[in-house]
Structures are given as C-alpha cells and as structure tokens.
Amino acid sequence: xxxxxxxxxxxxxxxxxxxxxxxxxxxxxxxxxxxxxxxxxxxxxxxxxxxxxxxxxxxxxxxxxxxxxxxxxxxxxxxxxxxxxxxxxxxxxxxxxxxxxxxxxxxxxxxxxxxxxxxxxxxxxxxxxxxxxxxxxxxxxxxxxxxxxxxxxxxxxxxxxxxxxxxxxxxxxx
Amino acid sequence: xxxxxxxxxxxxxxxxxxxxxxxxxxxxxxxxxxxxxxxxxxxxxxxxxxxxxxxxxxxxxxxxxx
Numbered sequence: 155x156x157x158x159x160x161x162x163x164x165x166x167x168x169x170x171x172x173x174x175x176x177x178x179x180x181x182x183x184x185x186x187x188x189x190x191x192x193x194x195x196x197x198x199x200x201x202x203x204x205x206x207x208x209x210x211x212x213x214x215x216x217x218x219x220x221x222x223x224x225x226x227x228x229x230x231x232x233x234x235x236x237x238x239x240x241x242x243x244x245x246x247x248x249x250x251x252x253x254x255x256x257x258x259x260x261x262x263x264x265x266x267x268x269x270x271x272x273x274x275x276x277x278x279x280x281x282x283x284x285x286x287x288x289x290x291x292x293x294x295x296x297x298x299x300x301x302x303x304x305x306x307x308x309x310x311x312x313x314x315x316x317x318x319x320x321x322x323x324x325x326x327x328x
Numbered sequence: 329x330x331x332x333x334x335x336x337x338x339x340x341x342x343x344x345x346x347x348x349x350x351x352x353x354x355x356x357x358x359x360x361x362x363x364x365x366x367x368x369x370x371x372x373x374x375x376x377x378x379x380x381x382x383x384x385x386x387x388x389x390x391x392x393x394x
Contacts, residue, residue, distance in 0.1 A: 177352035179365055248354045250344045 170239050173247035173325055183242040190238070191231055198227055247325050255328060262322035270315025278307040330387050333361040335379040350374045 159167070159176060167176055170184055202223060210216035239245055249255040278300070285296040300307075336346050336357075343361075347354040352371065359365035360375075367375070376386050 174353045175351060177356050178368055178371060179356040179359060180353065243355045246353075246355060248344060248347075250342075 170235070171245045171325075172239070173245055180244055183239075183244055187235060187238045187242070191235060194234075195231065202227075245325050246327050248327050255326065258326045259323070262319055262326065265322050266315045266319030268315075269318035270311040273314040274307045274311025277310050278304075281307070329363060329389075330360070332357070332375060332379070332386060335381055335386060336361075339379055346375075346378065349378045 163176065166172075166184065170187070172180055172184065176184075202220065206216060206220045210220075213219075247258055249258050281300055281302070282293075282296040285291045285301060286293055289301075291301075336343070339346075341349075343357045344354045347357045350371070351374075356365065356367075360367050372383055372387065376383050379386065
C-alpha cells in the first residue's frame with residue numbers, strides 16, 4: 155500500500171532524515187519531535203526578543219550578540235532533532251537481501267555526489283555574494299576570481315559529500 | 329501482550345515481509361510486537377487481514393493472560 159506523498163511531505167522526510175516508507179509511527183514521531191521543537195522555539199523567541207528589546211536600548215552590539223545566540227540555539231535544536239530521530243529509529247533504512255542492499259548502497263553514493271555538488275555550488279555562490287556585498291568586490295571578480303580560489307570549494311564539496319555518504323551508509327541496516 | 333508475533337510466525341512471515349505486505353516500516357512491526365507502539369485501528373485491521381485472523385485474536389487479552 156503506497157500513498158503518494160506531497161512535495162512538502164517529501165521535504166519534511168528529507169529534513170528529518172526519514173528513510174523508507176512514511177508510515178503512521180514515523181508520522182507520529184515526526185509530529186512529536188516537531189511539536190517539541192516548536193514549543194521550545196516559541197519560548198526562546200519570546201524570551202530572547204524581550205531581552206533583545208531591553209538590552210538593545212543601551213548596547214550597540216546587541217544585534218550581533220542576538221544573531222550569534224540565535225545560531226547557538228539553532229545548533230542546539232538541530233542536535234536535539236538528530237538525537238530524537240535517531241532514538242525513534244526514523245532514519246534506519248531496512249534492506250532484506252543482497253539486491254536491495256546494493257540498490258540502497260548505490261543510492262547512498264548518488265546522494266553523496268549530489269550533496270557534494272550542491273554544497274560546493276552553495277559555498278561558491280555564498281562566497282561570491284559575500285565578497286561583493288561585504289568586501290565591495292565587483293560581481294565579475296567575486297564570481298570568476300574568488301579570493302580563496304576554486305579549489306577550496308571543490309575540497310569543501312568533496313568532504314561534505316563523503317560525510318553525507320557515510321551518514322546514509324550508516325543508516326542502511328541489513 | 330498482543331499476538332502479532334505468534335500469528336506472524338504461524339504464517340511463516342518475517343517482520344520485513346509482513347511490513348512490506350501492509351506498507352509500513354519493519355521497525356513499526358517490531359515496536360507493535362514488543363508493545364512499544366499502539367497502532368491505529370486502520371493498521372490493526374490491515375494486520376489482522378494479512379495474518380488471517382480478527383482483531384480479538386490479535387489484541388484481546390484473556391483474564392488469565394493479564
């Protein structure tokens with residue numbers, strides 16, 4: 155029995171790292187983890203905004219501090235989500251025989267390649283935009299002659315792709 | 329304890345095979361068998377149909393079993 159999943163559901167599965175069919179148990183766990191994250195985020199936004207408003211009146215660095223604290227909060231939230239999804243076994247991908255193992259392994263390799271290309275491109279574009287807007291370089295120089303050279307993006311992409319491949323490979327359970 | 333494992337073994341099905349038949353993940357079957365997850369009525373009915381029994385046979389606890 156296969157239900158057609160919407161694009162949003164597919165995105166949610168990608169976000170939580172869910173492998174295999176999205177059955178009712180996985181949906182329930184996904185909602186539980188999402189609700190927990192939402193409630194914590196709501197409290198965080200209320201309290202941190204209040205602090206920001208009070209503290210920001212007299213401190214010119216309040217905005218930068220607030221942005222950094224937000225990043226720390228996001229990292230903590232991401233760690234919680236990855237631990238919770240792992241604990242609920244949402245990320246495990248079962249393979250029954252040698253053929254399905256081979257298919258899953260091949261898929262992990264393709265995903266690794268995809269992740270490497272996306273990450274390398276993202277880093278390159280992000281760097282070019284930052285060089286243009288922050289360092290004041292022209293668009294041509296920022297895009298075609300990046301300060302750090304092209305090799306840094308290629309290496310970054312390869313490292314990220316390998317890391318993603320290892321992560322997907324670990325999820326395959328025989 | 330439910331009797332999902334008992335009926336599954338009677339049918340000669342592995343957890344993976346049963347999960348494929350009813351369209352859920354193997355982990356879900358494992359959690360149901362170990363009473364760690366309460367399936368929805370819809371899933372219970374699908375389980376009962378595939379295992380060739382009814383809901384009472386799968387989930388009803390007799391007094392002496394409690």
